[in-house]
Amino acid sequence: MAAVASVRCAVVAVRCVRSRLSTPPSGGYTCRRALVHTPCASSSERDNVVARDLDLLGLSSTRHYDLPPFYADVRLHDHTHQILDMSQAIDDPSSLFVVVSQNARKALISTDEATGQPVQAKYLGRDDARRLAGDAKPSYLGTQESGAHVFVVVADDGASSSSSSSSSRFAEVKLEGPHIGRHDASVLAKACGLVSWQIANKFCSRCGAPMHRSDDGKSAKCTGEGCSRREFPRTDPAIITIVTSGDWVLLGRNPKWPPGRYSALAGFLELGETFEQCLAREVQEESGVDVSDAEMIYQESQPWPFPRSLMVGYQTKLPPPTFENPPRLVGAAGQTVALPSAPPTRVPFGRSNDAELADVRWFHRDYLRATLRGATDASEAAMLSRAFYGDENDDAASPPVQVPGEHSLARRLLDRWLDDIRGTDTSAAVEGGGLIERISSAPNLDALSNGHKHWRRKYVLCVVSDVMTDECKLVVRIHELDDYGYHMDCYRQLVGECRAIDDKRRLQVEPLGGGRIEFNPWCDGDGNDGVTHSGYGSFVVYGYSNAFPFERQPLHDLSAAIVQHAYPFLDVSWHDGGY
CATH class of the missing domain: 3.90.79.20 (Nucleoside Triphosphate Pyrophosphohydrolase)
Known part of the structure; x- marks a missing residue:
């Protein structure tokens, strides 16, 4: 399964992974072959991937949210x-x-x-x-x-x-x-x-x-x-909002909707409330997430005369997950670069109010991008479906997630956020750059859903380098099978990803080492694990690889940092023991 999250972490050259510093250098973190990516990089820094992202989402250069909202384009004059x-x-x-x-x-x-x-x-x-x-x-x-x-x-x-x-x-x-x-x-x-x-x-x-x-x-x-x-005809105002935290968005599912359908959180104003007070109350009631101190940005409104509502759309921005005291890597020439390290500032834990919604969960923007474009074949559809719903769902035609159509304000808010996160320039990729961006640093973890049980899989940590632009990044890949397969399969999977987007072999892959990643599903207070609607759990990174042994000491902390950065609502730990 394709990677479902793209990590904005620092990248480092192959030969820079040798030792660590306990204190940062006075001049900051620099590296000739390092490129630091942040969640809010400017559109000019992402020119090369915008066209590809829009194509994956099925968005053309004229976006649907640039047109008047549905049901607001009457074009009749009141005479x-x-x-x-x-x-x-x-x-x-x-x-x-x-x-x-x-x-x-x-x-x-x-x-x-x-x-x-x-x-x-x-x-x-x-x-x-x-x-x-x-x-x-x-x-x-x-x-x-x-x-x-x-x-x-x-x-x-x-x-x-x-x-x-x-x-x-x-x-x-x-x-x-x-x-x-x-x-x-x-x-x-x-x-x-x-x-x-x-x-x-x-x-x-x-x-x-x-x-x-x-x-x-x-x-x-x-x-x-x-x-x-x-x-006189009156209108009942209601707020509707997407709650975002960096690359994550909080969506909910009404119990009356088909399985897999999620949307923005919404609710009607009560007497004496402002729109912002209503927003904070509704989000708290439906998800348990406190957004009273969050930044609430008005987007647009849409009449919804079924029978008489006016939807007032917001984006509610929580602080993105951040990392404190990142480790430093030092190369032979003295170059240094910072990488993200656990623990981050957590994305607020969301839990649905059964009286309001059947489920609320955080979705990574790359996961939505991958699923909204549609599965390319039946096998991929079945894999995505199992990843989201669990093994009990064998219907290959079932999409892993659905969102409202483009006629809805919820979809307009969601698509506008997806485009704003990665920039709005729709120009084609610039020749000679951008390939390194198209390889996700995050592991292809397909087990972040409520249906999955405990598993343990092999992984490799690699460096992908672009020989033309001198850019590189750390990448983690895991095996698709529990307790089976080889570390070489993980390496070959990553090489295949690079060859699929690079027919001139500009991207080079060098393994640094490997081990295992173990997933433990979320457990409630009574010890009942696995089947919950939260989808939360923990990862443990450990072990070693006979095919790709680390040259000196295991770099499981770096692998764990990449996983933690990609999935900030999960607990990630590591140790050097075990196989």
Whole structure:
């Protein structure tokens, strides 16, 4: 399985791995053949990998989040005050009508006669609208650039089924909206939201008397004597946020969703709350993570009229995991370079509130990148599925993780974060550079899910060098089989990765040594291990390799540091004993 995390750690030349210093040099850490990578490197430093990353994510140079949000692209002008006679506008031959069902969930759409797939909203003339809605009073939605007024009417009983044909049918706007285009979906969503408000406000909430709708349908007045209460369509604001920490993002799964589907955390405002207070409360309630002191960055909003919500999107930034007192390596010429060392500042432990969500977990951006692009074949799909769900899931067609579609604000927030982390320049890779970036330092650990039990596998620590740019980095690779295989297989796997992206053999691989990595699943207080929704556990790095023995002393601390940097919510330890 391909590596699921990319570690931003320092890199060091092959011959620099010889000894350690107890104190840092006064001039800092430098090395001629070292390139230090940080989680927040500038876009100019990542020009060479942006195009590849966008391709893996299926993103083109025009990103979906650069367009108006779905359901916000109505493109109708409100001419209510310019229309002197609404009934005359309704009877205007140029006026158009959309039809929604009596429960305000479905709308009439045009379909492809051959496939039955939705194509666009079905706009009718006045006579055709009367045949479906009878004498139902139309409500004004807006006016097109052409001057045509657009209205919504509610279908009669039975019209939803009797009007279906090979070219049109009633369909749920929330489900089919993404398939009919942004503008038409926005118009139908607004129509359903307005009708839903009208259905819920037929009677006065103060005195119980019938409400009389205005000519345009956008307000209602109580008919009760001495009441005169007026009602207008209202919107229920809700926050939605991705919680990030460096290269990690916290997502949750609603128990009503299909297995494997995760999304951003969200919730409605309560009385007296600001958006930021609501955000902190909802994240705490759903995940147990305290973000009250985190940086909350407003991104954008999206109407979600199902029936009347407004989603207010944030990115909530926790401090990225950092490493204290990194070890130093010194080469024969006196070059020194710092590498990350455990323990880091931890990513906050997340635990779902069963009353709110079925699961919350931290996802590495490279794992999302690998899974969102889709598995390349059935065997890879099966491997990803087992890695995420556990051995009990043998359905090769099941994706390891799903996220909402591009019509949702959650996906816009997520994709914008993925692009911002690695830069937004979509230019092609610069000739002569960037190859070293495409090899992940992190081991290909596919056991970070709740379904996996204890395992023990062989690993090798290597240095990958680019002979053209003089760059290099430390890389850890483990064997895919428990207690089987050879260290040589790990080495050959890494060589294969390099050859796949480098047909000119610029990348050279030299093994420094090897040993074993042992995974112990998370255990609860009662000693029940393995099957939990947290996905947390620990790694132990130890042992030796007959094929690739370390020249002087084992460098398990460096291997452990790479693993720890890639998986900061796991406990990682090492020792020099054992086989």
